[in-house]
Amino acid sequence: MSAQKPAQQDEDPLEMLVGGLSVWVGKLNEIVRKVVDETPIRNIINWGRIYSMWPVNITTACCSAEFGAASGARHDLERFGVLPIGSLRQSDLIVVEGTVTKKMAKRLRMIYDQMAIPRYVIAMGDCAISGGLFHDSYSIVNGAHEFMPVDVYVPGCPPRPEALEQAIIMLQEKIRHSKVYSQG
Amino acid sequence: MSAPLEREETIIKKLKEQFPSDIKASRIIRRSRPEITVAPEKIQEITTFLRDQLGFDHANGVSGVDYNREARFEIVYHTSSLNNKEMRDLVLAVKESTPRNAPKVPSLVSIWPGVENFERETFEMYAIQFDGHPHMEKLFLLDNWDGPPPLRKDVRVPTD
Numbered sequence: 001m002s003a004q005k006p007a008q009q010d011e012d013p014l015e016m017l018v019g020g021l022s023v024w025v026g027k028l029n030e031i032v033r034k035v036v037d038e039t040p041i042r043n044i045i046n047w048g049r050i051y052s053m054w055p056v057n058i059t060t061a062c063c064s065a066e067f068g069a070a071s072g073a074r075h076d077l078e079r080f081g082v083l084p085i086g087s088l089r090q091s092d093l094i095v096v097e098g099t100v101t102k103k104m105a106k107r108l109r110m111i112y113d114q115m116a117i118p119r120y121v122i123a124m125g126d127c128a129i130s131g132g133l134f135h136d137s138y139s140i141v142n143g144a145h146e147f148m149p150v151d152v153y154v155p156g157c158p159p160r161p162e163a164l165e166q167a168i169i170m171l172q173e174k175i176r177h178s179k180v181y182s183q184g
Numbered sequence: 185m186s187a188p189l190e191r192e193e194t195i196i197k198k199l200k201e202q203f204p205s206d207i208k209a210s211r212i213i214r215r216s217r218p219e220i221t222v223a224p225e226k227i228q229e230i231t232t233f234l235r236d237q238l239g240f241d242h243a244n245g246v247s248g249v250d251y252n253r254e255a256r257f258e259i260v261y262h263t264s265s266l267n268n269k270e271m272r273d274l275v276l277a278v279k280e281s282t283p284r285n286a287p288k289v290p291s292l293v294s295i296w297p298g299v300e301n302f303e304r305e306t307f308e309m310y311a312i313q314f315d316g317h318p319h320m321e322k323l324f325l326l327d328n329w330d331g332p333p334p335l336r337k338d339v340r341v342p343t344d
Contacts, residue, residue, distance in 0.1 A: 102326055103326065136341060137341065138325075138331070138334035138341040139325070139326075139334075
């Protein structure tokens with residue numbers, strides 16, 4: 001075989017520098033991830049995430065009445081840091097409140113895609129778990145897990161506000177025991 | 185208690201006087217809930233009489249019922265009145281039947297314009313043709329829906 005000419009003879013030195021730098025940045029990223037996940041920094045970041053879970057204002061069906069009751073004065077989800085907020089970009093939590101029709105599933109997925117990572121999903125009510133009363137209907141999605149990953153399921157038709165509080169606490173426990181970069 | 189049913193009996197009596205052979209059946213379910221069964225060919229005349237003479241100025245809803253063992257569809261128009269103050273709690277059900285293999289009835293959009301979307305929904309759920317309807321198209325189903333009319337009794341929606 002004839003000797004091939006080296007291709008990098010006229011390479012830009014700046015590109016070489018950037019390439020080498022990006023390798024180092026990648027290694028630095030790995031080091032940062034390792035340090036964050038294996039030291040108490042993880043607990044601090046998770047602590048911040050646990051007590052500022054802001055849900056999206058999206059309602060698909062009647063379980064939203066129970067969500068409203070849970071947000072109200074008697075049950076007061078805000079003591080767990082759950083504060084309904086208007087902006088999707090600032091939200092961390094999406095509570096699928098009830099029946100998900102096929103038309104609404106598209107919109108829910110769109111909202112889920114717009115939220116910033118980390119993002120958590122609670123499927124509230126029997127309809128969001130399996131379709132419930134409307135299982136196998138012509139217009140209903142059989143559960144929210146068919147189009148988005150679900151963290152906590154809350155059974156009930158509708159669930160009591162206490163059940164939703166329990167789900168919030170379970171989600172907080174889940175966040176507390178998980179790594180920083182693998183959430184959402 | 186015969187006195188509270190006076191209004192209902194008056195309405196049915198007037199209808200039977202006007203259309204002696206077209207009112208196939210009539211019934212008073214309870215107070216302020218009379219119902220009549222009519223022939224589909226005569227329903228436009230009867231509902232015009234209801235609107236103009238008896239004061240039933242709007243339809244509350246249109247329902248389709250699938251009697252698949254009797255091989256027929258039944259269409260129910262619930263009508264009531266807003267203008268007559270003493271008739272406001274009264275809901276009259278006007279029923280008609282059509283054979284199941286070729287369901288086709290005259291549309292009542294020309295009599296009560298508000299039934300347009302109700303009839304469209306009945307069309308998409310049961311595929312009952314309403315003659316004379318301006319937009320006989322899908323209303324609520326998905327845009328890419330190509331299956332059978334979903335609320336018929338013999339339709340099984342496939343599990344996904």
